[in-house]
Amino acid sequence: MAEPDVRPEGLDGPLRVLWQDDRLVAVHKPAGWLVHRTWLDAHETRFVMQTLRDQLGQHVYPVHRLDKGTSGVLLMALDPDAARAMSLLFEAHQTHKDYVALVRGWPLPETRVDHALKPDDAPDDALPQSAVTRFQRLATLQLDVPVDHYPSTRVALVQAQPETGRRHQIRRHLKHLAHPIIGDATHGKGRHNRWWAEQLGQQRLWLHALRLDFMHPFSGQLIQIVSDWHDATLNADWCRLQQSWPWQFDAPQSAPERSAPQ
Numbered sequence: 001m002a003e004p005d006v007r008p009e010g011l012d013g014p015l016r017v018l019w020q021d022d023r024l025v026a027v028h029k030p031a032g033w034l035v036h037r038t039w040l041d042a043h044e045t046r047f048v049m050q051t052l053r054d055q056l057g058q059h060v061y062p063v064h065r066l067d068k069g070t071s072g073v074l075l076m077a078l079d080p081d082a083a084r085a086m087s088l089l090f091e092a093h094q095t096h097k098d099y100v101a102l103v104r105g106w107p108l109p110e111t112r113v114d115h116a117l118k119p120d121d122a123p124d125d126a127l128p129q130s131a132v133t134r135f136q137r138l139a140t141l142q143l144d145v146p147v148d149h150y151p152s153t154r155v156a157l158v159q160a161q162p163e164t165g166r167r168h169q170i171r172r173h174l175k176h177l178a179h180p181i182i183g184d185a186t187h188g189k190g191r192h193n194r195w196w197a198e199q200l201g202q203q204r205l206w207l208h209a210l211r212l213d214f215m216h217p218f219s220g221q222l223i224q225i226v227s228d229w230h231d232a233t234l235n236a237d238w239c240r241l242q243q244s245w246p247w248q249f250d251a252p253q254s255a256p257e258r259s260a261p262q
Helices: 048-056 079-091 169-176 189-202 238-243
Strands: 016-020 022-030 071-077 097-104 112-113 132-143 153-162 207-215 223-228
Touching: 016 223, 022 048, 048 071, 071 079, 071 223, 079 207, 097 169, 132 169, 153 169, 153 189, 189 238
Parallel strands: 071 207
Antiparallel strands: 016 022, 022 071, 097 153, 097 207, 112 132, 132 153, 207 223
């Protein structure tokens, strides 16, 4: 089955700035963009750092990362001191992040996964590192279409709140739950990914960095940045996903308690 020749939306034009002050800037990263150049993706031509540098007319410095396939909130620093200060906040888990994902199957309404993970490139004798993620199911969908050996296909929309920051943590924890993200070529199942790519008109990792909260390292102000997945000007693909299918949205539930970042 051939892969659809459709690129994710948002790849043309300048990056959307979600928030900015004189030390930091947050943008909406489109799916399919790399944060910076890497020899592993020598054929790629779209990079957030270089594009944002040219757009703002000044250097920018990465303070965290998003996978190439992930869309949503990405924060950059505008000077080295701000980069160091924000990097320390991320390393100390003094930020709050919310993601949404399209996953295979129907997970429980609420789940807290405490499952240690080894770094992807760690040697066999390396010790796993603590990793915790909280998940809340937002909606479910069942289509009476057989995919693989199942008589129908089920997917769900979930919200994820990582309490630790291990590489690929959300993707790996959802695989651990047997509910991998649709479009995850590493942790998902190819037949399901290809089928959904055809239905949705594009091949992408269906993971979105919805929100980032932190205490500003210089002003002490609480900063809350959102890339609204209901905003068609930012996230047309997520809007189509929600509007084109008969989703059954879960009854409103109390969100997991979140204290302000310290």
